[in-house]
Amino acid sequence: MEPELEKSTVYFDGSCPLCQAEIGYYRREDQAGALCFVDVSQPGAATPDGMTCQRAMARFHVRAHDGRVLSGAAAFVEVWSRLPNWRWAARAAALPGVLPALELGYRMFLPVRPFISGMVRRILAWRGRGQS
Template sequence: MAQEPAQSTVYFDGSCPLCRAEIGYYSRTDQAGALCFVDISKAGAATPEGLTQGQAMARFHVRAADGRLLSGAAAFVEVWRRLPRWRGAARVASLPGALVVLELGYRLFLPVRPLISRSLGRILQRGKQEGRGA
């Protein structure tokens, strides 16, 4: 059986509180170091080949260890496939039609992501302020 290549590269929008929280979770659960995380919101950050920084920040992207660039739901499934606790979700996503449904859900989520992210950012900021005042 062939050995799994070392890492898949996860490109994420570090300026988005929601994205940071999710990537933080994935990073903490990646005990094997199967994922490399790249914050593409930083000036000069390396983006996936062929994508501008804006294009890369508009959708979730993962460069699979085999070199394929995945986007949206397929990118999430690659992350799940690489994390032991999430492999069951990746298997479910491989069922006929599941990826299409996940991608539709992702596309419906994208327009509301800025609103959710701003709300989460305000909640986190309020929590930090209250923590300092205690």
């Protein structure tokens, strides 16, 4: 039996502006240092269980503090469970039927994520030009 790991590792797509914003928020919320962040869009980045970079970027993944690799809604719940201001959401996700509903919502979001990310990139570029 492996010893329990202290931190949960969050694998995220740093090339996605939405992901960057969310991870930035989680970093600020993680006052206790319970999370480690890995940008899988970076060359040579470690991926969970040796999965391809493309697969790691396609969904949100977390290696839980106990070593389990979680994906999608379950990965978000692990993050929430490690952040004091979000533990209520992790507890709510444990109620019957909530995690499957969250996963369904996440799966519905995934196909539109590239479109939304593209819009965010264009808005940021436009705002950057206006600031010069």
